[in-house]
Amino acid sequence: MRCSVIAVGTELLLGQIVDTNSSWIGERLAANGIDSHVQFKVGDNHRRIVSLLRGALDEADAVIMCGGLGPTHDDLTREAIAEVMGVELEMNDRVADVIREIFSSRGRRMADNNLRQAMVPRAATVIPQTRGTAPGLICPIGPNGDKVVYAVPGVPHEMYDMMERAVLPDLRRRMGDVSVIASKVVRTWGESESGLNERLAPLIERLDVEGNPTLAFLASGWEGIKVRLTAKGADAARAQAIIDRWLPEVHRHVGEFVFGYDTDTMESVVLDLLDARGWSLGLAESVTGGLVAGRITAVPGASRTFKGSIVSYASDVKFDVLSVPHGPVVSAEAAVAMADGARRVLGADVGLALTGVAGPSEQDDQPVGTLWVGLALPNQATTATLLRMPGTRDQMRQMSVISALDLLRRRLA
Amino acid sequence: MRCSVIAVGTELLLGQIVDTNSSWIGERLAANGIDSHVQFKVGDNHRRIVSLLRGALDEADAVIMCGGLGPTHDDLTREAIAEVMGVELEMNDRVADVIREIFSSRGRRMADNNLRQAMVPRAATVIPQTRGTAPGLICPIGPNGDKVVYAVPGVPHEMYDMMERAVLPDLRRRMGDVSVIASKVVRTWGESESGLNERLAPLIERLDVEGNPTLAFLASGWEGIKVRLTAKGADAARAQAIIDRWLPEVHRHVGEFVFGYDTDTMESVVLDLLDARGWSLGLAESVTGGLVAGRITAVPGASRTFKGSIVSYASDVKFDVLSVPHGPVVSAEAAVAMADGARRVLGADVGLALTGVAGPSEQDDQPVGTLWVGLALPNQATTATLLRMPGTRDQMRQMSVISALDLLRRRLA
Structure with missing residues (x-):
């Protein structure tokens, strides 16, 4: 089973939006054992969409078209598929009712052009819309319907839903794969x-x-x-x-x-491990400047475990707020004092500290990429660990975030 | 002038990497007045690359191929272009010397397959490599060379450089555009x-x-x-x-x-405005949990102006470290106290504070999306501003970062 992907939208060609949908679809096709040899991006132009779709169907058993199902005059996917099928578009009353219902339930007036989204090529099957107003389409091609074109919306969460619910199962059924x-x-x-x-x-x-x-x-x-x-x-x-x-x-x-x-992240795993011990976390960040705290607080419910962070970017803040001894601030001594200070100032059970050199230039005679991680745990001596990070300023900082969290995770695991 | 883009690499089809190169190229083509009607992704398969390239050249005056120029056996762009041109690949001695020089200057042994990158289709022009080991190619197609295929590396910064230096100027020259x-x-x-x-x-x-x-x-x-x-x-x-x-x-x-x-960002603009007044900045972040500090410290040289941030995620930290009065912490009073506290604790001239509700559930009877921004400036009464942010937890937090910085920018401008 070979399945090509066509992403529709002039904004994709102009680079106004990056086409992440095709990548996601490609990943899901591969996971389902379906080959995808070519993927296309095409603009909102009827003649070109039709020509590309015909060409894609010459080479593949199935084509997934993503986008171009909206209500405006430059949403052309329905018309292009109908032309390739050699059939008319017909108003589907059930789809139209759902669209009207979506508008009325939101208390919004429905412009007439929204009913364009209820137009369906004759002989096509509708994939009912559950989130947006546009339904998906399953469109058999040829006298025996042995090839097929799917149309799904370009809005990612609507597309994900229809792919998993209808398109991938239909493709696998066509492959004779009942597994x-x-x-x-x-x-x-x-x-x-x-x-x-x-x-x-x-x-x-x-x-x-x-x-x-x-x-x-x-x-x-x-x-x-x-x-x-x-x-x-x-x-x-x-x-x-x-x-x-x-x-x-x-x-x-x-x-x-x-x-x-699966959906675990380094920060969710660390929070779970802390939660299991009933320990709270406080941070002291210098080189990462708040990025560790930013990631931890991206996890809903982080407030149960996370106290806060002292982003001590200036040396004075390290000395005055965290009681780091005067001297080089990219050092084992500073990392230990920062971790202890974070615990004390934030009233946390565990203190994690990061101090290092992100560049562009070296600091305290330490080269760019130097990272000291301080870790203070209950009833244990506070430690400092030296790591060397690769990359540019941004890469060094991002790698430092996950490396420091991984270090904490290993100590807790 | 019509120019198509072919991104080469099985990893793009499998969704292991998102193809951002084509988007970037599409944006640059549009800015140079060149039409791009179709863009393709194809895997590392000689027959399919050749077939796609031939098809693309039927429709367009020029094709940019991105990727597949590496040293391994599945880097097939050179071979595919040579087949479409109907010529042999030849070793280019100058390119080979540059590759040897790159390896020896890094003190690394060069595996023989690296010289694959010095193979060039006869009659093609080399775009000299300045960063990586792979050169780019300008390959005239047809007896009069009135169509053209460009090959550029898939490594983004190498590709950007060759596009601006060689490909876009060559395309514009071919358009007869001397502007x-x-x-x-x-x-x-x-x-x-x-x-x-x-x-x-x-x-x-x-x-x-x-x-x-x-x-x-x-x-x-x-x-x-x-x-x-x-x-x-x-x-x-x-x-x-x-x-x-x-x-x-x-x-x-x-x-x-x-x-x-151009390259200005909200955070670089804010830092420049502070720098011009000789004022330092301290933050107190609750709802954004360190994201504002993380963005500010992404700017090289931020240390000249930025003192740090008290990420006071837990209410206790607001009360104990920032001296916020006990009571609701998503409020004008808390935002003012946090901004004043940030200034005082961090020894900064300007204090900026964010407290709000990112969700999933409401807090202090305030709905998800509530953001209070506190702003303390020298010799002025500290203010609190209420903003309503849209979106999910992540969107709400990211929008809060830039909205708060914009508020500060407007007060400084």
Whole structure:
């Protein structure tokens, strides 16, 4: 089964919006065992959309069109599909009723052009809208309907929903694949993609022979590397059983780098570990200037555990607020004093401190990339750990955030 | 002149990397008056790259290929172009010398496959590499060379450099366009794209008639809307003169929303305004949890002006460290006390404080989206301003950061 993707919208070509939808769709197609060899971006031009869609259908069994389902005159996906199908657009009364209902429930007047969204190519199946006003479409192509075009909205959360609920199941049914898919994302930090690949090589060889589950790496920038297992089974329980059998194998090879699963983040894991011990957290940040606190407070419910941060960017603030002894502020001594100071000033059980050099120039004779992490835990001597961060100013700071949180996580785990 | 873009790399189709290069290239093409009607992503497969490139050349005068110029066996862009040109690849000795020199200057051993990057299709022109090891290529197509394929690396900063230095000038020369381009990006905050469009409508009408300069909107998410003027002139001075003539017109319509130009950011503008007065800044952040400090310290040299931030997430920290009076902490009184406290505790001239409700649930009977901004300036009464932020938890926090900085900017300007 080969499925191409066409993202529709002049704003994508002009670089006003980055097309992240196609990437997401490509990832989901791969996870479902569907090949996607080409992806396209095209502007809001009827002739070009039709020509591109025809060309894509020559090469692929299925095409997913993303965007161009809105109510305005430059939303042309419905018309283009109808032309390629060789059919008329018809008003779908049920879709029209839903659109009217959405407007009236929000107490808003509906402009007539919104009913454009209820126009459906004859013989197409509607994917009911649950979030936005535009429904999706499943459009069989050719006399036997053995090829297919899907239309989904360009609004990401509407698109995600319709892909998972209707498009991917329909594609798998067309492949004759009656199996159910389960997957598990293993979050890692501290090893490169090629390093993980090398460590997992024996396992990958075995999986290449077995064919089920599959294993894929997903680079996630400053968030580490994700290792995804995807299994097929006759039903959900059997698919999950395959994951459960192979997950320990992944751990056996790279367990030391694993910090969480699926939707876990480094900060959510750290907060959970603190919560489990009933410990509160206070920070003292210099080089990261508030980024650690910013990430921790992105987690809903962080207030249960997180007290705050003393962003002591100026040396005076380190000396006066955190009682750091006068002297070099990128040092083990300063990191220890900052961690102790954060605990004391913020009334926290645990103090975590970061001081370092993000550049552009060195400081206190320490090169750019130097990071000292101070860690104060209840009833233990406060420690300072030296790490060397790579990259530009921004990279150094972002890497420092997750490295320091990982250090705390390892001490708590 | 029509120019298509092909991004090469299986990792793009699998969603392991989002293709931001094509968006950037599309934006630059538009700014240079070059049409781009279709953009493609294709995997590392020789036959498919060749087929897609041939198809793209049927429709367009030029094709920019991005990626697939690395040293490994799945870097296939050179081979694909040579096949479409109907020529052989030849070792380019000057490129080979540069690659050897890059390795020896870094004290690294060069694996032989790195010389793959010195293979160049006969009759192609090399775009010398200045940053990475892969050169770019300008490849005339057809007996008269009236179409052209460009190859640039997928590494963004190498690609940007070669686009500006070689590809865009070559495209403009081919268009017979001997003019020089100048552009000015006007940064705005506080008005929607449709709102700016409405205010600028009379100006846009005049520009549509004149045709030079052009005006475009670039949405930048939490960074506001950019308005870009692009002018063509016989030389740089004349192009700039056109910008200088029309920029005041933009100001006349939307000046109240303008905070900077080109590479300015809200935080760099605020730091410059503080610096000009010789004032230092201290923050007290609750709802934004360190994000304001994180952004300010992203600016190199922030330490000249920025003292630090008391991230007082827990109410106790507000009371104990900032001397906020006991009572509701999402209130004008708390915002004023936090701003005063930040100034006092951090020894700063200016205190800026944020307290509010990011959700998921309301707090102190204040709905999600409530933001109080406290502002303490030298020799003035401290003020509190109530703002209502839209969106999810993350959006609310990010919008709060830039809204509070804008408030400070307006008071300093």
